[in-house]
Amino acid sequence: xxxxxxxxxxxxxxxxxxxxxxxxxxxxxxxxxxxxxxxxxxxxxxxxxxxxxxxxxxxxxxxxxxxxxxxxxxxxxxxxxxxxxxxxxxxxxxxxxxxxxxxxxxxxxxxxxxxxxxxxxxxxxxxxxxxxxxxxxxxxxxxxxxxxxxxxxxxxxxxxxxxxxxxx
Amino acid sequence: xxxxxxxxxxxxxxxxxxxxxxxxxxxxxxxxxxxxxxxxxxxxxxxxxxxxxxxxxxxxxxxxxxxxxxxxxxxxxxxxxxxxxxxxxxxxxxxxxxxxxxxxxxxxxxxxxxxxxxxxxxxxxxxxxxxxxxxxxxxxxxxxxxxxxxxxxxxxxxxxxxxxxxxx
Numbered sequence: 001x002x003x004x005x006x007x008x009x010x011x012x013x014x015x016x017x018x019x020x021x022x023x024x025x026x027x028x029x030x031x032x033x034x035x036x037x038x039x040x041x042x043x044x045x046x047x048x049x050x051x052x053x054x055x056x057x058x059x060x061x062x063x064x065x066x067x068x069x070x071x072x073x074x075x076x077x078x079x080x081x082x083x084x085x086x087x088x089x090x091x092x093x094x095x096x097x098x099x100x101x102x103x104x105x106x107x108x109x110x111x112x113x114x115x116x117x118x119x120x121x122x123x124x125x126x127x128x129x130x131x132x133x134x135x136x137x138x139x140x141x142x143x144x145x146x147x148x149x150x151x152x153x154x155x156x157x158x159x160x161x162x163x164x165x166x167x168x
Numbered sequence: 169x170x171x172x173x174x175x176x177x178x179x180x181x182x183x184x185x186x187x188x189x190x191x192x193x194x195x196x197x198x199x200x201x202x203x204x205x206x207x208x209x210x211x212x213x214x215x216x217x218x219x220x221x222x223x224x225x226x227x228x229x230x231x232x233x234x235x236x237x238x239x240x241x242x243x244x245x246x247x248x249x250x251x252x253x254x255x256x257x258x259x260x261x262x263x264x265x266x267x268x269x270x271x272x273x274x275x276x277x278x279x280x281x282x283x284x285x286x287x288x289x290x291x292x293x294x295x296x297x298x299x300x301x302x303x304x305x306x307x308x309x310x311x312x313x314x315x316x317x318x319x320x321x322x323x324x325x326x327x328x329x330x331x332x333x334x335x336x
Contacts, residue, residue, distance in 0.1 A: 002285070002311040004272065007212045010284060010310050011204060011236065013181050013322050013331050036179060037205030039217055044175045047215075049207055068179065104172065116178060117170070143172040154181050154322075158334040163181050166326040 013154040013163070016079055018114065019048055020100065021059045021066040023107040028100050030092040030111070031056040032083030034155040036068065044139040046120065055087035060135060064122040065106035069114035071153040073162050079153060080160065105140055115152065115165065116144040181322040181331070184247055186282065187216055188268065189227045189234040191275040196268050198260040198279070199224040200251030202323040204236065212307040214288065223255035228303060232290040233274035237282035239321040241330050247321060248328065273308055283320065283333065284312040 014034045022028035035049035046068070050057050060066055071079045078096035085092065093100050093109075100109035103119050110117040120137035151162040182202045190196035203217035214236070218225050228234055239247045246264035253260065261268050261277075268277035271287050278285040288305035319330040 004309060004311040007307045007309060009206045009209055009212055009214075009307070010286060010312075011183055011185070011206055011214055011238075012320070012333060013183060014205060015179055015181060017179070035206045035208070037182060037215075038177045038179055038203045039215070040203070041177055044177055046177075046179055047205075047207070070179075118178060139175040139177070141172060141175055142178050143170040144178075152180070154331070156331070156334055161331065163322070163324070163329065163331055165180060166324055 010157070012156045013161075016071055016153040016155045016160050018069040018071055018075070018079060018082060018098075018111055019050075019056065019066050020069060020111055021056050021063065021108045023063050023065075025100070027059060028091075028093055028109055029056050029059055029087035030082045030096070030098065031087075032079050033068075039136060045123070045136060046118070046139055047136050050135060059087075060122065063107065066108050066120050066122075066137070067103055067106065067110040068118040068120060069111040070116040070165065072113070072115055073151055073153065075111075075113055076153060076160055076162075104143075110143075115150040116142060118142040178325070180324045181329075184239055184321040184323045184328050186237040186239055186243070186247060186250060186266075186279055187218075187224065187234050188237060188279055189224050189231065189276045191231050191233075193268070195227060196259075196261055196277055197224050197227055197255035198250045198264070198266065199255075200247050201236075207304060213291070213304060214286070214307055215304050218303060227255075228290065231275065234276050234288050234290070234305070235271055235274065235278045236286040236288060237279040238284040238333065240281070240283055241319055241321065243279075243281055244321060244328055244330075272311075278311075283318040284310060286310040 039045040099112035124136040152165040207213040267280035287309040292304040320333040
């Protein structure tokens, strides 16, 4: 016997990633995102959903580049905090102690502490009543630390947990 | 020190879901999808990516409705098999022993063995060189079995594993 509920977001688990953006150190910002996923295998395309009210949205809109950083148990506190605080009020790299590093292709920094980082270039933004904030992006490069079975964070209905991310 | 790789699909974990479709028992089909996620919280919107070559694509295109069924350890073999076999050659419900049940709003069946099912109506299809097969859909209803911490399947680079899906 199943119980029926009104429509809601129930597709889980999803990765809890930190999206880093900004062309200059003054502009650098971090935003926690779980509305993230793969759209296409070849060419490799992904999406993130970021509400226009978020501080990062304007930075993403202007620069059309960002990095997706997978997160770990060690980064859990910072990942949570970056999801509830605004870059309008804080320098999130300074506050969390996470380290911005210069990426290879995009101007947005990557997070040094992340085990796997994905450089992305925005191909399309959709902003409508139906989808308020979807951003489609091409995956142009990724790089990782070669640690066997690093545990990365995911999101579920009740918070974060971690699962092994197998060696590549 | 990080290693650099060419672009690829590296955002994990993602749920391994069975998408059920078809307006009539003769048309019913199942397809395993991990390119699935949430696009928007309010209104609740999700996406699935299905290549036009897949048997389910034409059924989805015609009917514009489907059900996302989360999967469990008990359904792992069926979930794997439905990802590598075609509905052109098999009645997948018969072959897997999974049970199609009449949904409440859409004509597509849901999978009785799934712990959580999400009825969806297609709002937009994108088919282009860049994104070959994205389908955006509104989540119109979900229903579930009230089992504490049922374990649902997810996909990673090296296969399937399972994590607890907390009680709703």
